[in-house]
Amino acid sequence: xxxxxxxxxxxxxxxxxxxxxxxxxxxxxxxxxxxxxxxxxxxxxxxxxxxxxxxxxxxxxxxxxxxxxxxxxxxxxxxxxxxxxxxxxxxxxxxxxxxxxxxxxxxxxxxxxxxxxxxxxxxxxxxxxxxxxxxxxxxxxxxxxxxxxxxxxxxxxxxxxxxxxxxxxxxxxxxxxxxxxxxxxxxxxxxxxxxxxxxxxxxxxxxxxxxxxxxxxxxxxxxxxxxxxxxxxxxxxxxxxxxxxxxxxxxxxxxxxxxxxxxxxxxxxxxxxxxxxxxxxxxxxxxxxxxxxxxxxxxxxxxxxxxxxxxxxxxxxxxxxxx
Numbered sequence: 001x002x003x004x005x006x007x008x009x010x011x012x013x014x015x016x017x018x019x020x021x022x023x024x025x026x027x028x029x030x031x032x033x034x035x036x037x038x039x040x041x042x043x044x045x046x047x048x049x050x051x052x053x054x055x056x057x058x059x060x061x062x063x064x065x066x067x068x069x070x071x072x073x074x075x076x077x078x079x080x081x082x083x084x085x086x087x088x089x090x091x092x093x094x095x096x097x098x099x100x101x102x103x104x105x106x107x108x109x110x111x112x113x114x115x116x117x118x119x120x121x122x123x124x125x126x127x128x129x130x131x132x133x134x135x136x137x138x139x140x141x142x143x144x145x146x147x148x149x150x151x152x153x154x155x156x157x158x159x160x161x162x163x164x165x166x167x168x169x170x171x172x173x174x175x176x177x178x179x180x181x182x183x184x185x186x187x188x189x190x191x192x193x194x195x196x197x198x199x200x201x202x203x204x205x206x207x208x209x210x211x212x213x214x215x216x217x218x219x220x221x222x223x224x225x226x227x228x229x230x231x232x233x234x235x236x237x238x239x240x241x242x243x244x245x246x247x248x249x250x251x252x253x254x255x256x257x258x259x260x261x262x263x264x265x266x267x268x269x270x271x272x273x274x275x276x277x278x279x280x281x282x283x284x285x286x287x288x289x290x291x292x293x294x295x296x297x298x299x300x301x302x303x304x305x306x307x308x309x310x311x312x313x314x315x316x317x318x319x320x321x322x323x
Contacts, residue, residue, distance in 0.1 A: 012043060012185070012209065013042070013043070013175070013177060013181070014042070014043065014047070014174050014175060017047065017172050017174065018047070018050075018063075018064060020172075021034075021051055021064075021172075022054075022062060022063065022064060025051075025054065025055060026060075026062070030055075030119075030150065031169070031170045032142075032145040032149055032150060032151065033142055033145065033150075033151040033153060033168055033169040033170070034151065034152050034153065034169060034170050034171075034172055035127075035153050035155060035158075035161070035165070035166065035169035035170065035171045035172065036048060036152060036153065036154050036155065036172050036174065037155045037156075037158040037161075037171060037172070037173055037174065038156070038158075038173060038174030038175070038176070039156055039176065039206060039207065039208050039211070040156045040208055040210055040211060040257070041205070041208030041209050041210020041211040041212070041213075041214070042174040042175070042176065042177075042207075042208055042209070042210070043174070043209070043210075044154045044156075044174055045123070045125045045126075045154050047174075048123045048125070048152035048154060049076065049123070050064045050066070051064065051121075051152060052076060052084055052121045052123065052152070053066040053070070053072050053073055053076055054066055055117070055118075055119055055121065055150070056072050056076070056081065056083060056084060056116065056117045056119065056121065057070060057072040058117060058118075081116070082115040082116060083114045083115055083116055083117050083119065083120045083121065084120070084121050084122075085105075085106065085109050085121075085122050085123075086122070086123045086124075086125060087102050087103065087106060087122065087123070087124045087125070088124075088125045088126075088129070089129050090102075096129075096300075096303070096305075097129050097130060097131045097134070097300070097303055098124070098129050098130045098131075098134050099131070099133075099134055100131075100133045100134045100137050102134065103130075103134045103137040103138055103141075104137065106122055106138075106141065107137070107141060109122065110122075110141065110146040110149050111146070113148070114148055118148060119148050119149070119150045120146075120148060120149055120150070121150045121151075121152070122149075122150070122151050122152075123151075123152045123153075123154070124138070124151065124152070124153045124154060125154045126153075126154040126155055126156055127153050127154065127155040127161060127165070128155055128156050128157055128160065128297070128300065129300070130301070131300075131301055131302060131303050132301050132302055135162065135165070135301070138165070139162070139164055139165055139168075142165065142168040142169070143168065151169075153165075153169060157293075157297065158171075158173075159293070160293070160297040160301075175207075176206065176207025176208065177207045177208070177209060178207070179202050179203075182202050182205050182207070182208075182209065182212050183198070183202055185209050185212070186198070186201075186202075186212055186213075186216075189213065190216060200224070201215045201216065203265070204224060204258055204261055204262075206261045206264075211257075214254070219249075219251065220254060223251050223254050223255050223258060224258060226242060226245070226255070227255065227258050227259055227262060230242065230259075230314070230317060230318060231262060231321060234318060239311070239314055239315065239318065240311070242314055243307060243310050243311040243314055246310055246314075247307055247310055252305065252310065256292075256296050256313065259292075259317045260289065260292065260293070263285060263288070263289050263292075263317070263320055264289075266285060266320065267282055267285045267286070267289075270282050270285070285320060288316055288319060288320050289320075291316060292313060292316050292317060295309060295312060295313055295316070296313060
């Protein structure tokens, strides 16, 4: 399945990261691996494609604005550039993770010398969607990188990254956008008057352009409504129905991310009160939040998000209300 990031030429915000990369490229100071971290929807994959097009075009410009009409852009967008590849989960074949066979293809890709340019480039979109076997296989490549190899590794959750991978990459931390920036961005994409609850969408976007756009969609609105209900009035029967919905709808990722955002908002509300009782509640919130994340990310890494684990996640999220 194609990624919209590869056709996107515009990169908004985080200009300091682009300036750093342009300088690194033009002064021949490229590292073999870059870790692009930050929440979803900040343009990390888009930026990776921009970098790849710029490097493989051998451009001498001091910016990365390579036209989509250029030969290098067309080759990358059609997945036919011999010195470029992307690792992402195979949605068309109902794959939920990047599998080890894909990493083996990557190893074979780097066993050949560059054909059209000075580098061979691989984008991993994303590290969070690799199981433990594929992650370990990637680590072996990063430990002994082939000559003229270059990795752009996207991660939406820096805390879940293995220290051994972090230590072999230069980290590029993408910042969140402000609520005003999110609103201005949405005004360029949609008719604001048609949005049911703009304030809630901006709030739940958590500083992410991509998340804000996703939340406007009807199915995302349904997930958001279920989360609102979960944090107010769900019965035991409702919880089992929610587990069944998440299992069948393939929306667990969105549900998990929005639930964490909701818990973070609760932590912020308690934090402003500044008394010992509230500090104790905040510590409990952080404990539950950490436990939820551990269950979820370990479940994904080991391909073990079973019905039982999904229900455990729902119950833990519900438990945060009774702190």
